[in-house]
Amino acid sequence: MRAxxxxxxxxxxxxxxxxxxxxxxxxLSFTISAGPxxxxxxxxGAGKSTLLRAGMxxxxxxxxxxxxxxxxxxxxxxxxxxxxxxxxxxRSCAANLxxxxxxxxxxxxxxxxxxxxxxRIVGLEAVADRPARQLSGGEQQRLAMARALARNPTVLFLxxxxxxxxxxxxxxxxxxxxxxxETGVKVVMATHDLGEARRLAGEILLLHRGELIESRxxxxxxxDPVTDAAKRFIAGELLV
Amino acid sequence: xxxxxxxxxxxxxTGDPALFAIVRLSIAVSLSATILAALLGxxxxxxxxxxxxxxxEVAIVALNAMMGLPPVxxxxxxxxxxxxxxxxxxxxxxxxxxxxxxxxxILVTPIIAAITRQTVEDLWAEYRDELTAxxxxxxRRVATLLWDGRFSLTTAFLAGYGRAAAExxxxxIVGGNIEGFTRTITTAMALETSKGNLALxxxxxxxLLLIVISxxxxxxxxxxxxERFAG
Amino acid sequence: MKxxxxxxxxxxxxxxxxxLSGVATGAQADDRSIVVASTxxxxxxxxxxxxxxxxxxxxxxxxxxxxxxxxxxxxxxRRGDADVVFVHAKAAELKFLAEGESLRRYPVMYNDFVLIGxxxxxxxxxxxxxxxxxxxxxxxxxxxxxxxxxxxxxxLAELALWKACGIDIERARGPWYKSIGQGMGAALNFAAASxxxxxxxxxxxxxxxxxxxxxxxVQGDRRLFNQYGVMLVNPAKHPNVRRALGQxxxxxxxxxxxxxxxxxYRIDGQQLFYPDAGDPGA
Numbered sequence: 001m002r003a004x005x006x007x008x009x010x011x012x013x014x015x016x017x018x019x020x021x022x023x024x025x026x027x028l029s030f031t032i033s034a035g036p037x038x039x040x041x042x043x044x045g046a047g048k049s050t051l052l053r054a055g056m057x058x059x060x061x062x063x064x065x066x067x068x069x070x071x072x073x074x075x076x077x078x079x080x081x082x083x084x085x086x087x088x089x090x091r092s093c094a095a096n097l098x099x100x101x102x103x104x105x106x107x108x109x110x111x112x113x114x115x116x117x118x119x120r121i122v123g124l125e126a127v128a129d130r131p132a133r134q135l136s137g138g139e140q141q142r143l144a145m146a147r148a149l150a151r152n153p154t155v156l157f158l159x160x161x162x163x164x165x166x167x168x169x170x171x172x173x174x175x176x177x178x179x180x181x182e183t184g185v186k187v188v189m190a191t192h193d194l195g196e197a198r199r200l201a202g203e204i205l206l207l208h209r210g211e212l213i214e215s216r217x218x219x220x221x222x223x224d225p226v227t228d229a230a231k232r233f234i235a236g237e238l239l240v
Numbered sequence: 241x242x243x244x245x246x247x248x249x250x251x252x253x254t255g256d257p258a259l260f261a262i263v264r265l266s267i268a269v270s271l272s273a274t275i276l277a278a279l280l281g282x283x284x285x286x287x288x289x290x291x292x293x294x295x296x297e298v299a300i301v302a303l304n305a306m307m308g309l310p311p312v313x314x315x316x317x318x319x320x321x322x323x324x325x326x327x328x329x330x331x332x333x334x335x336x337x338x339x340x341x342x343x344x345x346i347l348v349t350p351i352i353a354a355i356t357r358q359t360v361e362d363l364w365a366e367y368r369d370e371l372t373a374x375x376x377x378x379x380r381r382v383a384t385l386l387w388d389g390r391f392s393l394t395t396a397f398l399a400g401y402g403r404a405a406a407e408x409x410x411x412x413i414v415g416g417n418i419e420g421f422t423r424t425i426t427t428a429m430a431l432e433t434s435k436g437n438l439a440l441x442x443x444x445x446x447x448l449l450l451i452v453i454s455x456x457x458x459x460x461x462x463x464x465x466x467e468r469f470a471g
Numbered sequence: 472m473k474x475x476x477x478x479x480x481x482x483x484x485x486x487x488x489x490x491l492s493g494v495a496t497g498a499q500a501d502d503r504s505i506v507v508a509s510t511x512x513x514x515x516x517x518x519x520x521x522x523x524x525x526x527x528x529x530x531x532x533x534x535x536x537x538x539x540x541x542x543x544x545x546x547x548x549r550r551g552d553a554d555v556v557f558v559h560a561k562a563a564e565l566k567f568l569a570e571g572e573s574l575r576r577y578p579v580m581y582n583d584f585v586l587i588g589x590x591x592x593x594x595x596x597x598x599x600x601x602x603x604x605x606x607x608x609x610x611x612x613x614x615x616x617x618x619x620x621x622x623x624x625x626x627l628a629e630l631a632l633w634k635a636c637g638i639d640i641e642r643a644r645g646p647w648y649k650s651i652g653q654g655m656g657a658a659l660n661f662a663a664a665s666x667x668x669x670x671x672x673x674x675x676x677x678x679x680x681x682x683x684x685x686x687x688x689v690q691g692d693r694r695l696f697n698q699y700g701v702m703l704v705n706p707a708k709h710p711n712v713r714r715a716l717g718q719x720x721x722x723x724x725x726x727x728x729x730x731x732x733x734x735x736y737r738i739d740g741q742q743l744f745y746p747d748a749g750d751p752g753a
Contacts, residue, residue, distance in 0.1 A: 332711070436679040437681075
């Protein structure tokens with residue numbers, strides 16, 4: 001069951017985010033609406049992580065405003081995020097999930113069935129009782145996704161989920177993203193990998209030095225990029 | 241001299257009742273004090289680690305400093321407080337094991353609190369993003385950090401127990417070293433030394449070491465078993 | 472919680488409960504018991520280990536002895552933390568009486584002090600019968616001397632002896648005079664380790680296991696006799712004092728039976744304490 005009022009669309013209006021004297025995001029204005037995945041691309045330090053956290057509601061804008069479904073600061077129950085290096089609790093895989101479910105207010109028999117579902121979706125049934133810290137990188141990433149999905153979110157933020165994974169593990173993650181997106185969850189994902197962006201994106205946001213360079217539907221972006229920076233980036237050049 | 245030392249161990253093996261009474265009291269007092277100190281100190285340490293308040297830095301320095309509280313001083317303060325002429329005299333706890341537990345609890349609580357604070361603070365730095373993203377409330381947050389930090393906290397418990405088991409300065413003052421009632425291994429050692437029975441004192445010391453080593457080994461065993469199950 | 476974790480938790484709680492109970496029950500208000508503040512020398516002599524079981528068998532009263540220096544023992548009485556004080560420093564005891572901290576002092580027994588010194592006898596006083604001459608010689612020759620320095624009965628007796636020699640020890644002391652602020656056993660250990668002279672009560676000396684190169688050098692002088700007195704702490708000042716039980720202990724000590732028991736206490740065949748409850752001047 002979805003939350004009664006949705007967090008979508010997420011509207012960034014003239015958002016600046018500064019930390020001290022460093023500008024992390026500059027004058028960002030765009031909308032995240034329901035639909036296929038929105039993928040953020042851009043070089044390191046472009047501000048992708050910051051944008052995801054801001055969209056999750058973890059960082060407040062220094063100036064400008066972010067609204068979720070028209071609301072200023074709704075409770076975060078409809079949103080979930082998976083960080084670039086997820087931290088596992090010192091307990092078993094299943095216990096980590098149970099913890100996330102409890103934190104989301106799911107108890108009792110309900111919890112048992114949801115736990116089984118989630119393990120199935122991310123393919124971790126076999127290692128459910130293993131200590132989470134002993135899982136491989138790919139498995140931990142999948143567990144982190146399951147923890148996020150335990151919150152039954154409307155919007156799922158993913159920060160470079162396949163950055164340190166081998167192709168097999170990457171494929172596993174991408175399959176989960178596709179499945180989740182098809183069930184109606186809005187996925188907002190940052191990635192390094194242009195190929196992955198091509199495979200998954202419905203919409204592309206290109207960030208560079210904290211600014212939004214280009215924002216277009218994926219097919220159009222790759223076929224016919226408008227800005228010079230986008231062209232160079234797709235061609236594989238380093239944007240400095 | 242070796243003969244007398246061995247005689248202490250011999251008493252242990254043959255179950256000499258006087259020695260067993262002393263050993264039982266030693267363990268009861270130090271273990272009780274450490275448990276109480278853990279119940280007080282762990283939440284206190286977690287609180288200081290997680291809340292921002294004015295004078296927080298001062299509190300941390302004070303907590304660390306109090307790990308080195310002189311036992312004799314604590315003993316004297318407790319003695320004055322629990323004396324019949326003191327504020328808590330009506331309790332009648334002076335010269336009883338209860339007073340000894342109080343004194344040792346005061347000595348051990350800062351150790352557990354300070355180590356807990358450091359552990360929880362380090363763990364919070366690691367877990368902060370995840371727990372915030374999972375929208376975990378403050379009470380649950382503390383419980384999670386304490387549970388996930390359980391291995392370091394076990395070390396804190398052992399450090400506290402070691403301090404309690406080894407000290408004599410406070411319990412000899414508030415307990416009075418009464419034979420059969422408030423005599424522990426360490427106070428008995430002090431007495432035998434003053435009587436010139438040095439070898440017996442050393443023998444008792446060896447018994448104490450054996451106890452402390454056993455406790456340490458037990459905790460290690462529990463930890464290893466725990467690691468296998470939960471990493 | 473998984474079953475294994477649950478079992479471990481119960482075990483831990485069980486251990487904790489056991490530990491706490493070990494403390495709680497031990498502290499039950501023993502209905503027939505008293506706290507007696509006495510001195511470390513008396514405890515070290517072994518007298519209590521011998522006498523108290525006899526008393527308990529006769530009356531069923533448990534005596535809990537807190538052994539401190541005389542000064543501290545009397546202070547414990549002043550604070551009302553003991554029911555009875557049993558020390559050996561008449562002047563301090565009379566002061567205690569004068570303050571109203573007790574209503575009556577009963578003499579019980581005496582033992583004697585002996586001057587202990589190294590077999591090498593650097594001051595050359597071995598075998599002297601006159602304690603004052605011995606002490607004067609020690610001071611003149613600056614032979615090493617250990618003092619208890621803890622306001623105990625022994626310490627006060629030592630100070631009285633220096634004074635009787637006409638020596639102001641506070642002025643006359645030098646590096647040869649070591650005041651260590653500890654009990655008789657510790658002082659003997661110290662003297663054994665540093666080949667020094669010191670004043671000790673005979674009982675502790677006989678009982679002391681670490682004699683090294685020390686031996687008795689002067690004994691028998693009347694001025695070395697050490698009188699013990701026992702007092703009930705004034706119940707009017709401290710209502711918690713167990714008057715009846717405390718008085719029963721005092722009555723036992725001065726009774727013919729108790730006095731005989733005291734005289735019968737021996738170490739290595741030697742009598743340590745001489746009962747004198749009947750002596751009005753004691």
